[in-house]
Amino acid sequence: MVAVAILAAGRGTRMKSSLPKVLHPLGGRSIVEQVLQSLQAISPTRCLVIVGYQVDQVKASLAKIDNVFPFEFVEQTEQLGTGxxxxxxxxxxxxxxGDLLVLNGDVPLLRTETLQQLLQTHKEHQNAATILTAQLPNPQGYGRVFCDEGNIVQQIVEDRDCSAAQKQNCRINAGVYCYRWSDLADVLPRLQSNNNQKEYYLTDTVNFLNPVMAVDVEDYQEILGINDRQQLATAYSILQERVKSKWMAAGVTLIDPDSITIDDTVQIQPDVIIEPQTHLRGQTVIQSGCRIGPGSLVENSSLEENVSVLYSVITDSRVAANTRIGPYAHLRGHASVGAGCKIGNFVELKNSQLGDRTNVAHLSYLGDATLGTQVNVGAGTITANYDGVQKHPTKIGDRSKTGANSVLVAPLNIGNDVNIAAGSAVTEDVPDDCLVIGRARQVIKPGWRLKRRGQDLEGRDRGEKE
Known part of the structure; x- marks a missing residue:
């Protein structure tokens, strides 16, 4: 059996933020959620998240995530060190x-395979404790680990307590431990705070346990912690390189990977092409044959097969197969677009559902609208859905057409096979098979011209002599 303790109680003062450090976003998840994600394949028996600073905020944030194993919160009211x-x-x-795996809530790049190797080594050698270590080219700021030839740990010294000679050792403590819990439970009450920080160090447990073995991680970037915004940006770059390499190996084309960002939570099928300056966020799913970008943002949305998105923004929406979006379209607020549609230049859809083969080609806003199949929305059509107090729906039936510059004043129900004349303001429900003209009759006044200041009715200057 394996239990996990995640240390997530610190404030993170160097982040210069009111948001707890472990809740800062990183690739579609918070930092601590990335740590939890690395445990999915391990499926621990117990998972204890140790919280302290802004405890209610951390609890509320983690309560929202969909995790495959349950976790419990343990409060640390005073932050007096890892021990x-x-x-x-x-x-x-x-x-x-069983065994207790201890992780830091601000070390989010650990791979599941690394943790599995640590657990396997711990069990095979029947260690009292096994710690994850790394050989860093620049180990400044990290505690140093001193081992014998068999990787048995002799001593761990925090960076601030190291002598000049000890700082030459490049093997550092990653802050990840696996303990035989029965042994650790006996040792924890014996820890002392006899150090510069007056804190209880978990690293001091190696002085009371035997044997303690070190396991070097192959890629030292996995154990990089986050203490400030610069380190957060570094972690994001590493995560992006991993994510993009994974998708390219899976058959996704990234035209210019350096200009593209993809959250760790995004799912992409093979034969998708991602153009430059495109960003995929959140719980987005993109199916085979899509071409996204250039210059597009897709967030928390689902795109079915062979959708194209050009210079557009899609958030919290769904687009069915063989639909073209853009350029310069905006879909938001749970918009749903059917198959074979065209959503064109400067079109905005908000909380609207469009049936198959419906086109909104130019300069239109559809809010809280439901459109049937084969509807054609003329340029400049808008649904006036807000009366200043609440939103109202508009419904347009199959095969209906709106002329250019039509205003549909909700609540409104327009039937099937309706044609709305250009420039109409429609305020009443319309039955099937109708032509709707909702505009003032054109008036022509021959010989009329605008009178300028200082002219009489015939257009002559008032001071002019006859």
Whole structure:
């Protein structure tokens, strides 16, 4: 059995933010959610998230995520070091007889395979503790790990407590530990705060446990922690390189990978082409044959086969197969577009549902509207859906057409096979098979011209002599 303790109680003062450090976004998830994601394949028996700063905010954020294993919150009211944090889980694991994996909530790049290797080594060697280490080219700021020839740990010294000679050692402590819980539970009450920071270090447990083994991670970037905005940006770059490499290996074409960003949460099928300056966010799913971009943003949306999106923004929406979006279209607020549609230049859809083979080609706004199949929306058509107090729906039946510059004043129900004349303001429901003309009759006044100031009715200057 494996239990996990995630240290997520710190404030993260160097982030210069009121948001707890572990909740800062990273590739479609918060930092601590990325840590939880690395545990999915391990499926721990217990998962304890140790919280402290802005405890209610952290709890509320994590309560919203869809996790395959349950986790519990453990409160650390005072932040007195990593050892003190793990001491808080003692009552929660009173009868636990397995191993405890300790992770940091601000180290989000660990691969599942690395954690599995750590657990396997721990069990095979029957270690009291096994710690993850790395050989860093620049180990400044990290605690140093000193081992014998068999990777048995002799000593761990925090960076701030290292002598000049000890700082020459490049093997660092990654802050990831696997313990035999029964041994650790005996040791935790014996920790002392005899150091410069007056904190209880979890690293001091190696002085009381035997054997303790180190496992070097192959890619040291996995253990990089996040303490400030620059390190957050570095972690994002590493995560992006991983994500884009994964999708290119899976048959996705990225025309200019350096200009493209893809969240870790996005799903893409083979034979998708992503053009430059395109950004895919959140719970987005893109099916085979789509061409996205250049210059597009797709967030929390679903695109079916062979959809093209050009210089457009799609958020919280669904687009069916063989539909063209853009250039310069905006779909938002749970818009749904049917198959074989065209949503063209400067068109905005908000909370609207369009049937198959419906076209909105230019300069239109459809809000809270439901359109049937084969509807053609003329340029400049808008649904006036807001009366200043609440929103109202518009419904347009199959095969109906709106002329240019039509205004449909909701609530409104327009039937099938209706034609609306250009420039009409439609305020009443319309039955099937109708021509609707909702505009003032044209009036022509021959010989009329605009009188300028200082002229009489015949257009002569008032001071002019006859």
């Amino acid at each position: 003190h944090a793990v001491q808080q889980v003692i009552p929660y694991l009173e009868n636990f007889t």
